Amino acid sequence: MREQPVTPELVAEHGLNEEEHQRIKEILGREMTFTELGIYSVMWSEHCSYKNSILLLKTLPRSGPNLLAEAGEENAGIVDIGDGRAVVFKIESHNHPSAVEPYQGAATGVGGILRDIFTMGARPIAALNSLRFGNPEDPKVRYLLNGVVRGIGDYGNSFGVPTVGGEIYFEDAYTTNCLVNAMAVGIVRTDRIARATASVVGSPVYVVGSRTGRDGIHGATFASEELSEKSEAKRPAVQIGDPFTEKLLLEATLEMIKRDLIVGIQDMGAAGITCSCSETAFAGGQGIEIDIAKVPVREEGMIPYETLLSESQERMLVIVKTGREEEVRAIFRKWELQAAKIGEVIGGGHFKVYENGELKSDIPAETLALGGGTPVYKREEQRPARLDQTQHFDFAAIPVPGDLCAVLMTLIGTPNIASKEWVYRQYDGMVRTNTAVNSGSDAAVLRIRKTRTALAMTTDGNGRYCFLNPRRGAQIAVAEAARNLICSGAAPLAVTNCLNFGNPYKPEMYYLFAECVRGMGEACRAFNTPVTGGNVSFYNEDPGRAVYPTPTIGMIGMIEDITHITTQWFKQTSDVIMLIGTSRDDLGASEYLKTIHSKITGDAPYLDLAEEKNVQQFVLAAIRAGLVNSAHDVSDGGLAVCLAECCITNPDGIFGCAIRLHSDIRADALWFGEAQSRIVISLVQDKQAAFEQLAAKHQVPLTVLGAVTADRFRIEHICDLDPRSMKETYYACLPKLMERTK
Amino acid sequence: MKFGVVTFPGSNCDYDAFCAVRDRLNQSVEFLWHGDPNLKGSDVIILPGGFAHGDYLRAGAIARFSPVMKSVIAFAESGGLVWGICNGFQVLLEAGLLPGAMLRNRALRFSCRQVYLKTETTDSPYTNSVQLGAVLKIPIAHAEGNYYAPERVLDELEAADRVAFRYCGPHGEIADEYNPNGSARQIAGILNEGRNVLGLMPHPERAMEEILGSADGCRLFESVLGSFAGGRAAGGTRAKVA
Numbered sequence: 001m002r003e004q005p006v007t008p009e010l011v012a013e014h015g016l017n018e019e020e021h022q023r024i025k026e027i028l029g030r031e032m033t034f035t036e037l038g039i040y041s042v043m044w045s046e047h048c049s050y051k052n053s054i055l056l057l058k059t060l061p062r063s064g065p066n067l068l069a070e071a072g073e074e075n076a077g078i079v080d081i082g083d084g085r086a087v088v089f090k091i092e093s094h095n096h097p098s099a100v101e102p103y104q105g106a107a108t109g110v111g112g113i114l115r116d117i118f119t120m121g122a123r124p125i126a127a128l129n130s131l132r133f134g135n136p137e138d139p140k141v142r143y144l145l146n147g148v149v150r151g152i153g154d155y156g157n158s159f160g161v162p163t164v165g166g167e168i169y170f171e172d173a174y175t176t177n178c179l180v181n182a183m184a185v186g187i188v189r190t191d192r193i194a195r196a197t198a199s200v201v202g203s204p205v206y207v208v209g210s211r212t213g214r215d216g217i218h219g220a221t222f223a224s225e226e227l228s229e230k231s232e233a234k235r236p237a238v239q240i241g242d243p244f245t246e247k248l249l250l251e252a253t254l255e256m257i258k259r260d261l262i263v264g265i266q267d268m269g270a271a272g273i274t275c276s277c278s279e280t281a282f283a284g285g286q287g288i289e290i291d292i293a294k295v296p297v298r299e300e301g302m303i304p305y306e307t308l309l310s311e312s313q314e315r316m317l318v319i320v321k322t323g324r325e326e327e328v329r330a331i332f333r334k335w336e337l338q339a340a341k342i343g344e345v346i347g348g349g350h351f352k353v354y355e356n357g358e359l360k361s362d363i364p365a366e367t368l369a370l371g372g373g374t375p376v377y378k379r380e381e382q383r384p385a386r387l388d389q390t391q392h393f394d395f396a397a398i399p400v401p402g403d404l405c406a407v408l409m410t411l412i413g414t415p416n417i418a419s420k421e422w423v424y425r426q427y428d429g430m431v432r433t434n435t436a437v438n439s440g441s442d443a444a445v446l447r448i449r450k451t452r453t454a455l456a457m458t459t460d461g462n463g464r465y466c467f468l469n470p471r472r473g474a475q476i477a478v479a480e481a482a483r484n485l486i487c488s489g490a491a492p493l494a495v496t497n498c499l500n501f502g503n504p505y506k507p508e509m510y511y512l513f514a515e516c517v518r519g520m521g522e523a524c525r526a527f528n529t530p531v532t533g534g535n536v537s538f539y540n541e542d543p544g545r546a547v548y549p550t551p552t553i554g555m556i557g558m559i560e561d562i563t564h565i566t567t568q569w570f571k572q573t574s575d576v577i578m579l580i581g582t583s584r585d586d587l588g589a590s591e592y593l594k595t596i597h598s599k600i601t602g603d604a605p606y607l608d609l610a611e612e613k614n615v616q617q618f619v620l621a622a623i624r625a626g627l628v629n630s631a632h633d634v635s636d637g638g639l640a641v642c643l644a645e646c647c648i649t650n651p652d653g654i655f656g657c658a659i660r661l662h663s664d665i666r667a668d669a670l671w672f673g674e675a676q677s678r679i680v681i682s683l684v685q686d687k688q689a690a691f692e693q694l695a696a697k698h699q700v701p702l703t704v705l706g707a708v709t710a711d712r713f714r715i716e717h718i719c720d721l722d723p724r725s726m727k728e729t730y731y732a733c734l735p736k737l738m739e740r741t742k
Numbered sequence: 743m744k745f746g747v748v749t750f751p752g753s754n755c756d757y758d759a760f761c762a763v764r765d766r767l768n769q770s771v772e773f774l775w776h777g778d779p780n781l782k783g784s785d786v787i788i789l790p791g792g793f794a795h796g797d798y799l800r801a802g803a804i805a806r807f808s809p810v811m812k813s814v815i816a817f818a819e820s821g822g823l824v825w826g827i828c829n830g831f832q833v834l835l836e837a838g839l840l841p842g843a844m845l846r847n848r849a850l851r852f853s854c855r856q857v858y859l860k861t862e863t864t865d866s867p868y869t870n871s872v873q874l875g876a877v878l879k880i881p882i883a884h885a886e887g888n889y890y891a892p893e894r895v896l897d898e899l900e901a902a903d904r905v906a907f908r909y910c911g912p913h914g915e916i917a918d919e920y921n922p923n924g925s926a927r928q929i930a931g932i933l934n935e936g937r938n939v940l941g942l943m944p945h946p947e948r949a950m951e952e953i954l955g956s957a958d959g960c961r962l963f964e965s966v967l968g969s970f971a972g973g974r975a976a977g978g979t980r981a982k983v984a
Contacts, residue, residue, distance in 0.1 A: 150851075153852050154852070157793075157852055157854075157883070157885075158752065158754075158793045158797075159754070159797070160754025160755075160791075161794060242796075242797075243793075243794030244751075244752050244795070244797075244798070245796075247751070247752055247754065247793075248751055249754075335751065336751070350852075425851075425852075425853055425854055426851050426852045426853070426854070427852075427854060428852070428854045429885060430854060430881055430948050430954070431754055431755060431758065431791075431853055431883065431948075432754075432757065432946070432953055433758045433761060433762075433947065433948050433950070434954075435954065436953050436954065447953060449761075503789060549865040563954060565953075575838060651856065671818055
């Protein structure tokens with residue numbers, strides 16, 4: 001690459017519009033240099049600046065009594081969990097890279113989110129991921145899924161973080177534009193939290209970790225445009241991951257933080273050196289000057305533009321305490337990593353870049369940083385007309401199938417419902433020996449060493465619901481995440497979110513985004529779970545179509561005592577099975593409607609936030625009182641699928657059930673409808689009376705469904721099945737699909 | 743009794759082994775940095791799981807050249823207890839302390855799950871307090887755990903009672919359906935000729951507490967501790983290495 005004269009055409013090619021170009025000229029009082037053009041183009045890209053989303057994001061509840069930082073203030077959310085510890089967590093998308101290079105795209109997504117955690121001084125304790133793909137009958141989709149799963153597995157397994165949960169959905173809307181949202185969770189001592197700040201003038205600035213190469217240049221800009229046929233050519237914009245180096249970087253970073261050698265630190269993700277320098281300078285209220293020639297590079301002949309924009313992985317920017325440089329260098333020598341001084345913190349608030357002493361760029365850091373002077377836009381919203389039709393769909397037109405038993409068997413063998421074991425077995429879910437509940441139950445649970453407590457964690461989101469009702473769909477994502485934690489014995493603490501949407505400049509698309517944010521805010525307020533951060537991924541569309549509006553909720557909950565840890569599967573025969581909550585005549589947006597009737601229509605399922613919260617509080621109280629043997633929420637596939645999962649997912653056994661339920665609701669809605677706020681629990685008979693008393697106190701509706709049995713799955717008037725054949729269907733679906741050669 | 747847990751730069755189960763010894767066995771334990779040949783007076787050396795040097799080459803192929811390995815080999819040859827778990831087993835094979843090699847799992851994928859192991863010998867410091875034939879529930883987590891050795895070597899291992907564990911079903915059934923990775927003759931762990939070196943693909947250090955899904959791994963650690971009660975490992979003094 002060569003430096004070029006900055007012309008209006010070149011500026012436009014860099015994705016900056018005329019208005020933005022004018023503003024930059026006013027800020028600088030002159031035209032940009034070529035290097036500065038590179039810097040502004042990435043820092044003002046959607047990906048870094050959140051220019052089309054930040055106004056709405058600020059409406060989310062972002063504070064709470066236990067939050068140790070507000071959303072956006074640090075690299076990840078951080079919540080006090082007592083005993084002198086805090087949990088650090090965040091979710092981020094890596095959609096576009098994964099769509100063109102699934103293995104490296106997903107791997108570096110995991111690497112990036114892990115760095116966000118340990119840059120705060122926290123050791124990662126768990127990883128989760130939320131994935132969306134097209135129909136797996138399509139070989140290209142299987143290629144993407146296979147690559148993504150290998151990428152996530154290879155990176156996390158080698159790094160040594162247990163991958164303990166997540167979710168996968170298959171919908172045609174994600175055929176070319178798959179979604180890969182990676183979440184990581186860490187724990188830090190509250191007296192060792194590191195901050196992303198360059199606050200002390202004169203402090204030396206280091207770049208540590210890997211050398212800088214030409215990989216990933218303009219990754220952030222790539223993420224800020226729609227996918228097209230030309231996207232394949234953007235494959236060089238995808239970074240390459242090296243989990244071994246990341247592991248070394250983790251150990252070196254934590255050692256440096258523990259020994260109190262630094263002023264601040266920020267990982268290098270999108271926009272690499274540029275973003276980390278300008279954001280830490282802005283956060284510290286100072287400036288930073290660097291000599292780009294001092295950055296250790298992999299390739300010869302890199303110009304400042306390239307070095308500044310490179311998204312080479314496994315690097316950190318470190319602002320070292322004056323006088324502690326030799327100690328820092330010794331740590332990085334031990335771990336055989338680079339540590340090069342590239343500049344220092346200066347007064348005046350400018351980010352200055354020299355190359356061998358020659359000034360190449362001089363920009364007020366404030367104008368580059370999110371929360372500073374980056375552009376902020378309010379976009380136009382237009383409600384899509386299709387919603388009026390689908391939300392008033394007349395279900396009388398859908399006949400109730402004669403054989404609901406066959407429907408159940410079809411549903412448990414459909415990829416959206418069937419076991420995801422084929423995926424999660426490829427992830428080491430146990431390393432670091434804290435995993436009490438691994439993938440396969442409602443939420444993952446990790447005990448916290450040397451305490452009686454544990455953390456529960458989950459990711460949830462249903463794009464189909466949001467497509468049909470964005471506001472309620474987003475509320476359901478939050479409600480379901482909270483419900484999954486409750487079912488595991490945890491009280492929900494806080495949320496991180498990843499918002500995957502289409503092009504924000506299309507008013508109908510922006511309406512979906514805005515409604516989802518509003519719905520998410522309402523639900524987070526209802527459950528008292530503040531949003532600690534996350535990311536926004538727009539432009540998830542190709543010329544054919546956009547993805548479903550897909551807000552992914554990552555939620556963390558606290559289990560007060562490890563004896564409260566609860567799993568979804570039945571534990572012993574003759575336990576009583578109860579349904580908590582109310583079933584409704586509601587088929588909207590269901591997996592049943594899609595799979596059996598090939599219809600994606602109706603309204604999102606019923607949800608009332610107050611009712612939901614009441615159900616959740618009761619179930620948590622019952623678990624804490626020691627009354628409950630298993631708890632599983634009713635979600636995809638409805639009540640019948642929920643019961644099936646309770647019977648066949650216990651890793652140490654298999655159960656049946658004998659169920660009798662009378663209702664006026666049409667049979668398919670009763671058994672396969674996805675109305676929210678319902679939980680199936682099992683408990684020993686002796687505790688039934690106490691359980692019913694507690695339910696009465698909480699004013700929660702209860703229905704006795706039947707009992708756990710040994711070897712038949714019976715629902716009166718519906719089915720009488722061998723649970724072993726159900727288990728076979730449920731677990732064989734994905735392996736059969738994925739091991740197919742055509 | 744003192745355990746030493748070797749830390750290669752990419753080890754990631756070193757801390758788990760450390761905690762198993764310190765917290766569950768209540769014994770003294772120290773990390774041994776791979777670049778330092780000093781074994782610090784350890785009575786037992788654990789080569790832990792992980793990806794020693796990234797393992798972009800064959801697993802363990804570079805680790806055998808780490809400075810600590812010279813000392814570990816000499817220690818093993820003098821009868822000292824050396825226990826390789828997962829990646830540690832791969833390192834022992836590469837270092838020539840155990841025969842055979844690891845191929846990629848036959849499904850060509852990483853696999854992490856609970857498996858069952860049948861105890862095939864009690865004549866070793868790692869298994870002497872486990873009952874012969876006892877079935878232990880212990881997890882695996884590897885991509886290259888498909889044990890391979892020529893038929894002649896496999897015959898020798900069996901003839902000399904050096905197969906420590908085989909993969910099996912929940913009731914001890916030995917059958918291909920319970921072989922998680924394609925290992926020859928369902929072998930999960932083997933001893934050296936002196937019976938003082940154990941290579942084991944599954945992770946007993948992950949099976950030390952019921953909250954983690956199994957406490958069966960304690961049986962191995964307790965055996966090691968029991969063997970040492972007299973001050974020197976039983977079985978560790980019998981013979982030199984293969």
